[in-house]
Amino acid sequence: MFFQQVYDKSLAQASYIIGCQALGEAIVIDAKRDVDTYIQIAAQNNLRITKVVETHIHADFLSGTRELAAITGATIYLSDEGGADWQYDFPHHGxxxxxxxxxxxxxxxVLHTPGHTPESISLLLTDHPATDHPVMLFTGDFVFVGDVGRPDLLEVAAGIAGTKEWGAAQMYASLQHFLDLPDYIQVWPGHGAGSSCGKALGAVPSSTVGYEKLRNWALExxxxxxFVQQLLDGQPEAPTYFKEMKMRNKSDRPLLLQVPAIPHLTLHEFETHQQEGAQIVDVRNKQEFAAAHVPGTWNIQLNNSFATWCGWMLNYEQPIVLIIEEAQLEDALRKLMRIGMDQIVGFIxxxxxxxxxxxxxxxVDKAELKELIASERNLQLLDVRSADEYHKEHIAGAQNLFVGTMPKKLDKITNEKPIAVYCQSGDRAAIASSLLQAKGFTNVKVYFGGMNDWAKIED
Structure with a gap:
């Protein structure tokens, strides 16, 4: 048997390619959208990809199942569980x-394991030349290392009211069946630490049923x-783009079979796109952006969180222009295509x-912010972290305004008073301060040190 995990750090998402070397064929589970990765792996190991399968309708990334099938001719296998509202709307083997x-x-x-979503399935693998006992369980967003999939995304992201308690009860029932599995079975989940699909995901790539019985809070x-109350409490904010992903993964859509090529714009073309309402994203380091940038542009740094914050902040209906070094372009385009942001019209x-x-x-640094707080009675001090982070610890007098929802809550801020922005370590504050300036707020200061620096004990 051939086995390889493919892990996308930018979305903390795991997919898998498994092959029967005797047959020379392979299957891919939960493919990301830039599918050339799997084709290269298969070719390097003398395998043909003949089957592709998904564990559920994904919300956090745009699945590459159909792209991979279109290129290789593989058969698509998808869940037909969950009822009429949770059927895929394109041809597949159910x-x-x-x-x-x-x-x-x-x-x-195939094991039906509802909870995270109604149609969710897990795949229990048996390698028959070695044993007739199952050896691996591919759980998708059912069981993670140390956690389980959140059941509230249908309500929070997909807008289906009243489903989170029902989903949590389904998750509890599914876990009772998980407890019946042998301890030795390896658990290979769909996500790791950093994903918004759970609240306490472990950083190691895999586990076993036995280990999860000992250490996973949900099985205690x-x-x-x-269980329902604890599962629903404290879940991270669901990125706004999750609703878009649910819709696109469930229904037919245009395919993107390769990393797109976008034009290098002239300065005149760049200015024309900006005047026509394009979203301009400057991917440079926050310090460089702060020192000098084009008015009206947003600073979303090209790091592992780039796709997630683009999904939070950008509109799928408006064109996007990137300010980026040409050597960084492919990395950025891959990250954007994984969340279906295909409206990139050029770069400069x-x-x-x-x-x-x-x-x-x-x-501003810590000393300057302290002086500002002491001297400015009208200061609007904005903590742009999540509500959970804010409630655990924050600077006295700060108002919590999460950066991901800030574009829709600008009415809570006035341009008549000075603004200071901070987060945990500076990156979210960079996004927030650039957004405020782009929206016409003029007296904006940013504290990149954030709570990491603020909480340090001073000599």
């Missing part, structure tokens, strides 16, 4: 509880009512725009 997918000497038993709760490099970088953001 899967029900206790169905089997066979790949040469390998079999995948013997009372359904207490930082050296192209030096003459029009006429705006700056005033950066």
């Amino acid at each position: 899967l029900k509880h206790q169905d089997k997918i066979t790949l040469g000497n390998l079999t995948f038993d 709760e013997s009372n359904e009512k207490d 490099t930082p050296s192209d725009i030096v003459d029009i970088c006429v705006e700056h953001t005033q950066v």
Whole structure:
């Protein structure tokens, strides 16, 4: 048997390619959208991808299942569980509880494991030349390392009211069946630490059923009512783009079979796009952006959180222009295509725009912020972290305004008073301060040190 996990750090998302080497064929589970990765892996190991499967209708990334099938001719296997409202709206081979997918000497038993979503399935793998006992469980967003999938996304992100308690009860029932599995079975989940699909995901890539029985908080709760309450409490904010992903993953949509090529804009073309309402994203380091940037642009740094914050902040209906070094372009485009942001109309490099970088953001350190708080009675001190982070610890007098929802809550801020922005370590504050300036707020200061610096004990 051939096995390889493919892990996307930018979305903390895991997919898998498993092959029967005797047959020379492979299956891919929960493919990301830039599918050339799997095709290369298969070719390097003398395998053909003949089957693709998903564990559920994903909310946090745009699945590459259909792209991979279009390129390779593979058969698509998808859940037909969950009822009429949770059926995929495009041709596929439907899967029900206790169905089997066979790949040469390998079999995948389908287990219906609702809770995170109604149609969720897990895949129990048996490698028959070695044993007739199952050895691996691919859980998708059912069981993670140390956590389980949140059941509130249908309500929070997809807008289906009244489903989170029902989903949590389904999760509790599914976990009772998980407890019946042998301890030795390996658990390979769909996400790791950093994903918004749970609240306490572990950083290690895999686990076992036995380990989860010992360490997973969700398997310690013997009372359904207490479990439901604990599961729903403290879940992180669901990015706004999750609703878009649910819709696109469930229904037919245009396919993107390769990383797109976008034009290098002239300065005139760049200014024309900006005047016509394009969203301009400057991916540079926050300190560089603060020192000098084009008015009206947003600073979303090209790091592991780039796709997530673009999904939070940007509109899918408006074109996007990137300010980026050409060597960074492919990385950014891959991250954006994984969340379906295909409306990139061009890019321009930082050296192209030096003459029009006429705006700056005033950066303050801890001492300057303390002085500002003491001297400015009308200061609007904005903590742009999550509500949970804010309630655990914050600077006295700060107002909590989470950066992800800030575009819709600008009425809570006035341009008549000075503004200071902070987060935990500076990156979210960079996004927030750039947004405020782009929206016309003029007296904005940013404290990049954040709570990490504020909480340090001074000599």
